[in-house]
Amino acid sequence: MPVDPRLAEEYLAPVDTARVWAEVDLDALAHNLTIIRSRAGAGVGIMLVVKADAYGHGAVAIAHHAVRCGVASLGVGTSCEALELRSAGLRVPILILGTVVDEEVPRVLRHGVEIGLHSFDRLHQLEREARRLGLQARVHINVDTGMGRLGVLPERALDLLQEVRRSEHVHLAGVMTHISSLAGNASPETTLQAKQFADVITTAQEAGIHCGRIHLANSTGLFSGLCPLYDTVRPGIAALGVLPETIPGGEDLHPVLSLRSQVVFLKDIPAGTPVGYGSTWRAPRQTRIATLPLGYNDGVPWNLSNRGTVLLAGQHAPIVGCVSMDYTTVDVGAIEGLCVGAVATLIGKQGAAQITVAEVARAAGTIPYEITCSVGKRVPRICVGGESPTLPSQVPTPACPPALVTPTARAVTAMERPSEPAPSKGARAHP
Numbered sequence: 001m002p003v004d005p006r007l008a009e010e011y012l013a014p015v016d017t018a019r020v021w022a023e024v025d026l027d028a029l030a031h032n033l034t035i036i037r038s039r040a041g042a043g044v045g046i047m048l049v050v051k052a053d054a055y056g057h058g059a060v061a062i063a064h065h066a067v068r069c070g071v072a073s074l075g076v077g078t079s080c081e082a083l084e085l086r087s088a089g090l091r092v093p094i095l096i097l098g099t100v101v102d103e104e105v106p107r108v109l110r111h112g113v114e115i116g117l118h119s120f121d122r123l124h125q126l127e128r129e130a131r132r133l134g135l136q137a138r139v140h141i142n143v144d145t146g147m148g149r150l151g152v153l154p155e156r157a158l159d160l161l162q163e164v165r166r167s168e169h170v171h172l173a174g175v176m177t178h179i180s181s182l183a184g185n186a187s188p189e190t191t192l193q194a195k196q197f198a199d200v201i202t203t204a205q206e207a208g209i210h211c212g213r214i215h216l217a218n219s220t221g222l223f224s225g226l227c228p229l230y231d232t233v234r235p236g237i238a239a240l241g242v243l244p245e246t247i248p249g250g251e252d253l254h255p256v257l258s259l260r261s262q263v264v265f266l267k268d269i270p271a272g273t274p275v276g277y278g279s280t281w282r283a284p285r286q287t288r289i290a291t292l293p294l295g296y297n298d299g300v301p302w303n304l305s306n307r308g309t310v311l312l313a314g315q316h317a318p319i320v321g322c323v324s325m326d327y328t329t330v331d332v333g334a335i336e337g338l339c340v341g342a343v344a345t346l347i348g349k350q351g352a353a354q355i356t357v358a359e360v361a362r363a364a365g366t367i368p369y370e371i372t373c374s375v376g377k378r379v380p381r382i383c384v385g386g387e388s389p390t391l392p393s394q395v396p397t398p399a400c401p402p403a404l405v406t407p408t409a410r411a412v413t414a415m416e417r418p419s420e421p422a423p424s425k426g427a428r429a430h431p
């Protein structure tokens with residue numbers, strides 16, 4: 001018999017959401033943005049990087065709160081990500097940091113999304129499409145100073161900049177490069193990258209080219225303080241409360257993500273009982289196994305098998321056996337009085353204990369980015385906090401300055417022009 005939809009909603013939804021959930025702490029985001037803002041200094045705009053669904057945290061909620069906190073613009077990886085934010089009502093400038101493919105160009109232009117520009121071919125295509133649509137394409141030229149993936153090489157950058165300047169339908173909104181260093185900026189490569197970028201900017205300015213927004217610093221660049229910040233910084237992971245452990249300053253940040261679940265089954269097993277695929281773990285003594293209804297599909301790395309821990313009743317309990325797609329098993333023999341329904345924390349705080357994203361990454365032999373990006377699609381993101389934006393508002397660069405709109409251009413400015421951020425308590429006007 002088909003399930004009555006009202007009953008399905010009443011009985012199934014709470015069960016689904018209680019199996020496993022990710023808490024996204026918007027107050028922590030606001031706190032981190034305040035720190036980023038003070039590191040960046042007055043007059044430097046924040047382009048918050050929210051690609052890959054804000055590194056798994058949920059891009060729409062993160063972006064909305066960040067904009068309420070005064071973030072001036074957003075960076076994404078793909079057209080789809082940009083359009084998702086536009087359709088969720090975000091009107092601030094959005095830059096596709098990566099690249100577009102041909103078929104995506106018309107929609108991206110119609111929605112006033114800015115595009116990272118790497119090649120003359122793409123410039124010509126943008127010029128044709130923007131002319132056909134009667135719009136201005138807004139681009140940021142990406143100079144490849146050392147990443148070796150996207151971007152125009154420094155020696156061709158001036159030619160590309162000049163060709164953009166000659167273009168009627170393509171407007172230069174910015175110039176950027178990306179630092180390749182993982183460990184901070186004190187490497188010879190970073191010094192060279194920063195120098196090559198500075199040379200491109202100086203040459204362009206000497207040639208009378210107005211570069212728009214100029215940006216290179218990601219979280220590492222911003223916190224290591226060794227590269228120039230220009231007028232815009234482009235942090236991602238620091239806003240989410242995580243920094244590579246080699247960079248000082250991470251201890252002041254608050255983690256935004258917690259990953260939680262609940263015990264669905266407790267089983268007493270005798271010594272020698274195997275647990276999980278491949279019987280990689282056998283109980284060394286009589287003990288109790290708690291089964292948690294989340295696995296590698298939900299963001300528990302398989303590499304935590306027999307290696308990671310989970311917080312239960314405020315204590316660390318070892319993951320035993322292989323993590324499977326839907327389940328994780330934990331030895332809770334040392335924890336007395338645990339019941340089915342007890343909350344398990346895989347990332348985050350419980351009582352005085354904490355498991356950080358960096359710790360999980362280290363135990364799994366990967367980087368923190370991969371841990372948060374791997375929180376699965378079926379894990380609901382539950383936002384907590386977010387009552388009070390804390391940053392002074394920033395006035396984003398006008399999306400399409402009237403002087404630059406060609407006579408035939410249809411106004412995309414209304415679409416792009418951000419609504420005034422709500423005045424926050426104690427907010428002061430941006431200088």
Ligand SMILES: Cc1ncc(COP(=O)(O)O)c(C=O)c1O
Pocket residue numbers: 049075097178217218219220234235236237238
């Ligand atoms: C071009 C670009 N800029 C900025 C960032 C943000 O980097 P992070 O999260 O390390 O601050 C990224 C992320 O990978 C990126 O690809």
